[in-house]
Amino acid sequence: MTRPQLALLGLAGLAAVAVVAGALYVLKPADRPRASFPEVTVAPGLQIGGPFTLTDHRGRRVTERDFLGRFMLIYFGYTYCPDVCPMELTTMIEAIDRLGVAGSRVVPILITVDPARDTPAALADYVTLFDSRLVGLTGSEADIAAAAKAYRVVYAKAKGEGGADYLMDHSAFLYLMGPDGRFRAMFRHGAKPEELAAAIAQNLGD
Numbered sequence: 541m542t543r544p545q546l547a548l549l550g551l552a553g554l555a556a557v558a559v560v561a562g563a564l565y566v567l568k569p570a571d572r573p574r575a576s577f578p579e580v581t582v583a584p585g586l587q588i589g590g591p592f593t594l595t596d597h598r599g600r601r602v603t604e605r606d607f608l609g610r611f612m613l614i615y616f617g618y619t620y621c622p623d624v625c626p627m628e629l630t631t632m633i634e635a636i637d638r639l640g641v642a643g644s645r646v647v648p649i650l651i652t653v654d655p656a657r658d659t660p661a662a663l664a665d666y667v668t669l670f671d672s673r674l675v676g677l678t679g680s681e682a683d684i685a686a687a688a689k690a691y692r693v694v695y696a697k698a699k700g701e702g703g704a705d706y707l708m709d710h711s712a713f714l715y716l717m718g719p720d721g722r723f724r725a726m727f728r729h730g731a732k733p734e735e736l737a738a739a740i741a742q743n744l745g746d
C-alpha cells in the first residue's frame with residue numbers, strides 16, 4: 541500500500557475503533573495525569589480484553605490463563621502485512637529490550653487477523669524472524685473473531701484483492717495486559733522504541 545492509503549487505513553481504523561468503543565477517547569479524571577504519547581486515553585471502566593482460546597505457533601491450545609503472572613503486550617496483525625505489522629513487531633521487541641530486567645516480565649504476542657493463511661507453522665516461521673520471545677497466536681475464524689471483539693479490534697479483507705494474494709485492513713494498537721490478565725494500557729502504533737518503552741514502564745506496576 542502507498543503511504544496515503546496507509547494513512548487513510550489508520551484513520552479508518554481509528555474511526556472504527558472509536559465507533560466500536562463508544563466513549564474510548566474520553567479523558568481520564570482530572571486528578572490523574574493525562575497519558576502521553578503513545579498511550580491512548582481510555583474511558584475508565586471500558587472493558588478491553590478478556591478470555592481467549594487460541595493456538596500458539598507451536599500448535600498448542602492456549603488461553604489467557606497461560607500468561608497469568610506476566611504482562612502481555614498484544615498486537616493484532618498478520619504475517620503477510622507488507623509494512624505496518626513488521627515495523628510494529630520490531631518496535632515491540634526493541635522496546636522490551638530497552639526495559640532491561642523489567643522487560644522479562646512482558647510477553648510480546650502477535651494475534652493474527654488472517655487465520656486462513658497464518659497457520660501455526662506459518663506463524664512459527666514468522667515470529668522466529670523477530671525474536672524467540674515473540675508468541676504467535678492463531679485459531680479458527682470464530683476464535684479470532686472472538687479475541688478481536690474482546691479487544692475491540694476491527695479487521696477485514698481489503699476490497700479489490702483477489703485470490704490468495706490479499707491484504708488485510710486492521711486496527712493497529714498495542715495492548716498491555718497485567719499479570720492478573722486485566723487491561724493496563726493501550727498504545728498507538730508508530731511510536732519509537734524508546735517512546736514505547738517509556739510508556740510501558742509507566743504501566744509495569746503490579
Ligand code: NI
Pocket residue numbers: 617618621622623624625626710
Ligand atoms: Ni499490518
